[in-house]
Amino acid sequence: MEIKNVVFSYDNVRDQLKDITVGIEQGKVTTIIGPNGCGKSTLLNVMSRNYTPRQGSIILDGKEISTYKAKEFAKKLAVVHQQNEAPADMTVENLVSFGRLPHKKMFKRPNEDDEQSIEWALEKTKLQAKRKMVISELSGGEKQRVWIAMMLAQNTPILFLDEPTTFLDMYYQIEILDLVKHLNELHGMTIVMVLHDINQAIRYSNSIIMMKDGEVKMKGHPTDVITVEAMKDIYGVDVIVKEDEEAGRYLVPMGI
Template sequence: MEIKDITYSYDKKTNHLENISSKIDQHKITTIIGPNGSGKSTLLGILANSYAPNKGQVMIDGKQLHQIKPKELAKKIAIVHQQNSAPADMTVEKLTSYGRLPYKSIFSNQTPDDQQAVEWALQKTNLIAKKTKMISELSGGERQRAWIAMTLAQSTPYLFLDEPTTYLDIYYQYEILELVKQLNSENGLTIVMVLHDINQAIRYSDTIMVMKDGKLIKKGTPEQVVTSELIQEIYGVQAVVKMDEESGLYILPLGTQ
């Protein structure tokens, strides 16, 4: 996936994204970080074709996103939004089955391929035992896994997640991130996600994209990107960046300037 000179504005007065060019590497985990209002979720929305850029283009498999029919694009890209809603009385299995809609015509019934994809998605997210449960009966972490299960049932090579750990306690945050890592390492999914926690981004990313004020400031491996100077520049926070054998690379914030 290639990002070519993207500029985007909600109101045509202020650019929320400005002249962004980059590349999303296949079969890798790319994480977008930056302060609130930096354009992280907007950029993810552009990559998912939720918004159309005012200038520039996003290419996937040599084609511009807007040239691909929605149903065909839904077979390439699945996205888990920051906030999701479903009827409280919907079961986990039913929600997951909606991931198969790109493969169906209006009047078609569920096929063996559909059922296999749903079962696989429930297994990967450890929800087989919960598949008859209502969405309203799930914990926050289980609910997030149910939405991921729906996207996995789409059988796409790209999976986008917008702040997937928001509103979750630390146990469920790492449960979700370990699932993301597994989907990448075992199933080869190309994953792009937005995270707030820099240490989580370091631990679970092959590539980090750093944004501020709608601009892409830096991109590279965690070791290349995360420095005390960058944390100060982007967040206005003094931090020590450390490396040890047990924890790997991590940051320790010391306070604001």
């Protein structure tokens, strides 16, 4: 995916995205980071067609995304939003099955491909034993996995996740991010996600897009982007960058 000179504003007065030009590499995990209000989620929403840019273009597989028909685009890219809602009495399996809608004709019953895709999605998210449970009975981490499973059932090569670890405790955060890594490394999915935790971004990303004030300030490998100087410039904090044989590179904040 190529984002070229994209400008977006909610009110046509103040631009939330300012002349964004950046590329998303196929088969990689790309994480968008930056201070609150910098435009991370806005950029993801523009890339997923939830918002229409005021100018610029976004090219996916050689084609402007605005020219795709809805079902055609939904076969290319799936999105797990930050806030998701479903009827409390809906079962896990029923919700996951909605991921098959782009592949089905109206009034057609599920076929073998649908059933296999749903089963695969439940397996990858470790939800097979909970398939008959209703959504209201699940923990926060389990609910997040159900939404990811629904998007996996959509069977797309690209997955977008907007702050997938928000409101989860540390155990479920790591569980979700390990799943992201698994989907990328074992199944070659191209994944773009928004994260707040810099150390998680370093550990789970092949590439990082760093934003500030609606602009892309840096893009590259985590070890090239996450530096003492960049943290001071973008976040206004002093950090120490440490290296560990097992954990790899990580940051220790020192203060403002």
